Amino acid sequence: MSYLEEKTLEAIEILREYEPSGGYYLAFSGGKDSIVCYNLLVKSGCKFDAHYNVTTIDLPDILVYMKSNYPDVIWDYPLYKGKPTSFYKLIETHGLPARQMKFCCEILKEYGGFGRFQIDGLRSAESHRRSLRSKLESVFDKKNRKKFEGVELTLEELDAHVSSGIAKKALHIIFDWSDNLVWNYINTNEIEYCKLYDMGFHRIGCIGCPNQNANTKEHEFQMYPRMKQAIIRAIKKRMASGKHFAYYDTAEDVFNWWVSGDSVRRNKGKKSQLLLDL
Numbered sequence: 397m398s399y400l401e402e403k404t405l406e407a408i409e410i411l412r413e414y415e416p417s418g419g420y421y422l423a424f425s426g427g428k429d430s431i432v433c434y435n436l437l438v439k440s441g442c443k444f445d446a447h448y449n450v451t452t453i454d455l456p457d458i459l460v461y462m463k464s465n466y467p468d469v470i471w472d473y474p475l476y477k478g479k480p481t482s483f484y485k486l487i488e489t490h491g492l493p494a495r496q497m498k499f500c501c502e503i504l505k506e507y508g509g510f511g512r513f514q515i516d517g518l519r520s521a522e523s524h525r526r527s528l529r530s531k532l533e534s535v536f537d538k539k540n541r542k543k544f545e546g547v548e549l550t551l552e553e554l555d556a557h558v559s560s561g562i563a564k565k566a567l568h569i570i571f572d573w574s575d576n577l578v579w580n581y582i583n584t585n586e587i588e589y590c591k592l593y594d595m596g597f598h599r600i601g602c603i604g605c606p607n608q609n610a611n612t613k614e615h616e617f618q619m620y621p622r623m624k625q626a627i628i629r630a631i632k633k634r635m636a637s638g639k640h641f642a643y644y645d646t647a648e649d650v651f652n653w654w655v656s657g658d659s660v661r662r663n664k665g666k667k668s669q670l671l672l673d674l
Contacts, residue, residue: 426466431466432587434466448469487634488630518566518568
């Protein structure tokens with residue numbers, strides 16, 4: 397038995413062992429990890445429903461890919477304080493997200509699955525921070541997160557909190573899979589994947605994500621200039637409402653600073669040097 401076959405069988409056995417009576421909630425994004433999870437669930441024979449949390453800032457190609465290849469996936473649209481929202485509306489009310497303050501993830505991506513047993517494609521190989529997590533976790537909603545932080549719960553207590561809708565169980569079914577193993581699984585099982593991966597993308601997520609480096613963000617916005625202009629319009633609306641961005645006079649300058657990932661001081665220093673060089 398090959399290593400891929402061994403890990404595939406292991407994942408399927410775990411899914412079957414923990415299958416909840418109501419079926420799994422699959423957190424689906426259309427990326428390589430989530431399509432592997434989808435395929436594993438199909439192979440396991442377990443009941444599940446797949447959900448895509450609409451971020452309104454995902455790359456357009458991934459949306460086309462999902463609609464074409466996964467028409468059964470449920471698209472859930474985000475709410476903020478009970479009202480429909482979007483990444484652009486959040487810029488108007490919250491400003492621009494930063495690496496240390498990614499409010500967009502919590503509002504646009506992580507609200508689904510409470511009250512359910514969630515399957516997702518989170519992997520330890522993606523970052524050091526993720527490697528410190530566990531394959532099976534309990535996650536509480538924002539209101540109750542601090543209350544239960546560090547609290548040891550019995551299985552019965554956790555199940556009660558999940559049933560009440562304030563928590564969810566999360567099983568990262570391919571947590572210990574490497575990138576190579578993920579791609580080996582996709583190619584061996586002849587799974588059609590989003591072609592953005594063939595265009596140099598290593599990870600597919602929200603455009604302009606603060607976790608990405610400046611070159612990647614600039615490349616993405618060159619590919620999708622309409623999304624760049626939509627963000628600039630949202631910045632203008634925030635500035636027009638009196639919520640200014642310190643040290644910048646135009647929305648375009650604010651956008652360029654945000655994409656750079658630099659501090660304001662460093663960004664303005666680069667700009668001044670560029671003017672001197674001219």
